[in-house]
Amino acid sequence: MRLISALAVGAFTLPLTAFAADPHSYAQPDQVRVTHLDLDLKIDFPLKQLDGQATLKLDWKDAKAKSLVLDTRDLKIAKIEAIDTKGKASALTFALAPRDKELGSKLTINAPSHPAQVRIVYTTVPTASGLQWLTPEQTADKKLPFMFSQSESIHARSWVPLQDSPAIRFTYTAHVTAPKDVRVAMSAINDAKHALDGDFSFNQPHPIPSYLLAITAGDLAVKETGPRSAVYAEPSVVDKAAHEFEDTEKLIAATEKLYGPYAWDRYDLLVLPPSFPFGGMENPNMTFATPTVLVGDKSLVSLVSHELAHSWSGNLVTSAAWRDIWLNEGFTTYVQGRITEAVYGKALADEEALLSARALQKSIGAMPENAQKLAPEPHGIGADDSLSEVPYDKGSWFLRTLEQRYGRDVFDPYLKGYFNHFAFQSITTEQMLDYLKANLIDKYPGKVSWDEVNEWVYKPGIPKNAPLPDSPRFNSIDKQRDDFLAGKLDAAKLDAKGWNTQEWMYFLDRLPDAAPLDKIKQIDAAWHLTGTPNAEIGMRWYSHAIAAGNKDVWSAAAEHMTRIGRLYLTTPLYKAFVKTPEGLAYAEQVYAKAKAGYHPLTQAAVEDIFAKAKKAKAKK
Ligand SMILES: [Zn+2]
Secondary structure: OEOOOOOOOOOOOOOHHHOOOOOOOOOOOOOEEEEEEEEEEEEEOOOOEEEEEEEEEEEEOOOOOOEEEEEEOOOEEEEEEEEOOOOOEEEOOEEEOOOEOOOEEEEEEEOOOOOOEEEEEEEOOOOOOOEEEEOHHHOOOOOOOEEEEOOOOOOHHHOOOEOOOOOOEEEEEEEEEOOOOOEEEEOOOOOOOOOOOOEEEEEEEEEEEHHHOOEEEEOOEEEEEEOOEEEEEOOOOHHHHHHHOOOHHHHHHHHHHHHOOOOOOOOEEEEOOOOOOOOEEOOOOEEEEOHHHOOOOOOOOHHHHHHHHOOOEOOOEEEOOHHHOHHHHHHHHHHHHHHHHHHHOHHHHHHHHHHHHHHHHHHHHHOOHHHHOOOOOOOOOOOOOOOOHHHHHHHHHHHHHHHHHHOHHHHHHHHHHHHHHOOOEEEOHHHHHHHHHHHHHOOOOOOOOHHHHHHHHHOOOOOOOOOOOOOHHHHHHHHHHHHHHOOOOOHHHOOOOOOOHHHHHHHHHOOOOOOOHHHHHHHHHHHOOOOOOOHHHHHHHHHHHHHOOOHHHHHHHHHHHHHOOOHHHHHHHHHHHOOOHHHHHHHHHHHHHHHHHOOHHHHHHHHHHHHHHHHHHHHO
């Protein structure tokens, strides 16, 4: 997934009794494991619910086990049945525990006879945390309603009862009915030519963890972008999306050259309405992506590199618990850089690595010590909270360090071998380290010490000798920014005509947090950043302008916040506004209008920002 920095959905403290291999799941995989899921669902737009049944194939591990424990959140369960090997159904009793704020409701199904399968008949609620239901007005084309899921981290349980832990992998099939005019797609092989007959079937033959379970339905057109790739998007968006993503096959081929064959057959991309809370989500076979990367010049397609990279780092080899998420996101951010370099050149890859490293250097000191570690103590970290910049940017920095010390001749085959060795498994940090020690550190002595590895993985902060790429273009921007701030260079004389998105991001990222108002006004007079359609630039620009007290940008900032529900691009503006009482009042007005278009996760994050601001004010 990318990118969710500064996700403000509160830190949850888990009771000590909940601590297990995966503290974010009630499942007891040492007793019984789900190996396959058959879904049969009806998509009901008027009621904003999924209605149907989930049949779980079980592998009983413990002869003494008496029950199957599943994760659920806000599911209405009608009945549960055991299905024996001949297909005969018999009712099972069950208990649904009271709802835990973070984990949902533990579902305990009494099954002492160890049935081969268990079937749960259920309905979701309109506020299911893993689903968003959009009215036609909230879509680009405004014709049909739209729905999509976002299961990572622990939201699959809000639309399917299952063992919702990345440690447990299963295959799945699904039969989904929907209104006749919508297209349904899932994180499985999709048939681009499927008739709009309201009756869809899917098969995911590879074992996946629950957070990769995904579904969408809406007014979706399809356009091929290569021999094994297509773009799914609303009809008015699909051509633009196909153009932006026309390099998809090149990206797949480049990754295969580095790390071996793409294991999943097709790689399709779905462009969601702007309320999608993330940049992208690596749902197998069908990446879900934000429309905010459709800027017309392919400058933000590193998002595709990132989500595609997950087909190796993550979907193929993922972390066994959320605490180990850096094995997923750090490796992916590293691979993303290698794909970008192979297809778009080293200069751009270095710029992106520097942007992320500089941003991490700036933010890491303010984080709690535990959150600064690649492998934090799991106690007290919420599943969604574990997705800060640290696993992404510190994780990839660690791998770039290893690459630099060993050289690509050694490191590339090592990484390829690692993906092969752990393919279709979910592993812990310690399993990864055992493999690293045997196959790299001990095999090629004298390059990296075990103490250094421990410092990267288990200590807060960034090791002092962490290498940074050199970017002549960024160096020149640093110099120009300094001169401009010192009054030695007019804003109009900045050499910014040819700056790409990343170079603008870098210029803005390193302006002082409270830049003087006259400097902000000079930049805007020369370069007209207010009203930019590029949301990466807009997010940075408005944050600075609001902080500097430039009320001229408020209405354009409000438009940005209303148009875009992506957490990473919208929450910084709320954070900038709430610093003054007048800004807070204005942001609350904006939110009142924007809320209906936001995903539940974005709503929760914004409301948390307001609550914290008011609490801070009350303290003063
Ligand atoms: Zn990711």
